[in-house]
Amino acid sequence: MCTNTFLLNLDCASLDSCEGASFLQSAFWGRFKARFGWEAHAFSAGWLGAPAGNPALPLLVLSRPLVRGIGFAYAPWGPELPADLAAPSARTQALAELARGLRRNLPRNTAFIRFDPPWHILEGQGGGQGALFLQRPFSRAAVDVQPPDTVLVDLDQGDEALLAAMKEKCRYNIRLSMKKGVAVRRCDEAGLGVFYRLLEETAKRDGIAIHSRDYYGTLFALAKDDSRVEMRLYIAVCGGEDLAAIITLFRGEEAVYLYGASSDSRRNLMAPHLLQWTVIRDARAFGCRRYDLFGIPPDGDPSHPMVGLYRFKTGFGGRIIHRGGSWDFSYRPLARALFSLAESLRGNLRARKKRRA
Numbered sequence: 246m247c248t249n250t251f252l253l254n255l256d257c258a259s260l261d262s263c264e265g266a267s268f269l270q271s272a273f274w275g276r277f278k279a280r281f282g283w284e285a286h287a288f289s290a291g292w293l294g295a296p297a298g299n300p301a302l303p304l305l306v307l308s309r310p311l312v313r314g315i316g317f318a319y320a321p322w323g324p325e326l327p328a329d330l331a332a333p334s335a336r337t338q339a340l341a342e343l344a345r346g347l348r349r350n351l352p353r354n355t356a357f358i359r360f361d362p363p364w365h366i367l368e369g370q371g372g373g374q375g376a377l378f379l380q381r382p383f384s385r386a387a388v389d390v391q392p393p394d395t396v397l398v399d400l401d402q403g404d405e406a407l408l409a410a411m412k413e414k415c416r417y418n419i420r421l422s423m424k425k426g427v428a429v430r431r432c433d434e435a436g437l438g439v440f441y442r443l444l445e446e447t448a449k450r451d452g453i454a455i456h457s458r459d460y461y462g463t464l465f466a467l468a469k470d471d472s473r474v475e476m477r478l479y480i481a482v483c484g485g486e487d488l489a490a491i492i493t494l495f496r497g498e499e500a501v502y503l504y505g506a507s508s509d510s511r512r513n514l515m516a517p518h519l520l521q522w523t524v525i526r527d528a529r530a531f532g533c534r535r536y537d538l539f540g541i542p543p544d545g546d547p548s549h550p551m552v553g554l555y556r557f558k559t560g561f562g563g564r565i566i567h568r569g570g571s572w573d574f575s576y577r578p579l580a581r582a583l584f585s586l587a588e589s590l591r592g593n594l595r596a597r598k599k600r601r602a
Contacts, residue, residue, distance in 0.1 A: 251339040253291035255346040263287040263303045269321035283307040294327030318358040337380040344574035356580035368565035377569030386571035387589035392540030393570040398563035400529040415560030422519035429523040434465040436478045440490040443506035481516035488516035500528035500536045
């Protein structure tokens with residue numbers, strides 16, 4: 246494979262300068278992950294075909310050890326590439342060049358680097374998901390780190406248009422929740438105790454893994470020191486009982502639904518629907534232009550263990566998009582293969598737990 250065809254230069258940069266399109270490519274996210282065992286590396290990547298006068302694009306790469314003497318690196322929803330690199334072969338070659346260039350700037354024990362490429366296709370607009378996949382020398386990761394499929398709600402419209410775009414059942418549930426007396430209050434960091442109690446209840450019910458309470462508290466603590474990010478926590482209450490809670494991130498034109506939790510009690514009041522509607526309206530008032538519901542199953546297959554999540558999130562009427570998932574570039578193929586096997590076994594175990602939940 247040819248080299249130096251697309252990548253003009255790759256320079257180390259300060260973390261503060263790392264402000265990509267997604268929050269996962271931000272200085273805030275780099276600092277957050279650095280609190281939990283990762284090392285954040287910021288780069289400036291110059292690409293042929295990038296806009297004139299602005300040839301370099303920021304790139305955040307995270308690294309961490311796996312076992313003694315072996316580590317790996319990860320670029321969440323990066324890198325951004327010039328629009329004219331649309332063909333899978335061109336994207337593959339560009340990322341391979343980048344991976345080779347990054348190697349000398351990463352810890353010496355790095356066995357492979359994982360990419361979650363940010364490009365996507367809209368459901369129903371053709372092209373096929375095969376166009377998102379990378380070719381050799383990349384290998385498909387055993388488990389996706391970020392959700393490849395999601396729903397984006399367009400916030401450049403008023404309340405009536407937003408409601409009209411929703412599925413009828415979703416609109417009904419929002420109005421039912423309001424009619425039954427559910428109220429939503431914004432609590433932010435002060436609501437973390439309630440949120441975590443509901444999250445533990447949700448994890449037990451759905452068979453999912455959760456982080457420590459400190460993990461969620463750190464999000465809010467770091468956001469206080471970053472003017473470009475606002476973390477919000479909302480709680481839905483009825484009759485003095487906490488029914489559901491969500492944590493969201495507002496950043497520039499992007500709002501993201503990060504974490505949600507709900508009680509086993511009074512689920513007929515549809516509190517999560519009213520929570521989402523409140524966030525949608527607040528995000529628009531904040532200046533965000535899109536709301537990312539951040540993760541759905543690839544389709545509405547009724548046999549999928551998370552089909553309920555698909556129906557809930559797609560009910561809000563946004564655009565369904567598909568990404569290509571996680572891909573690995575090996576520096577030490579044997580180490581990467583062993584890690585991939587372990588990752589696959591762990592992923593299968595988690596899937597079985599979800600099906601039993």
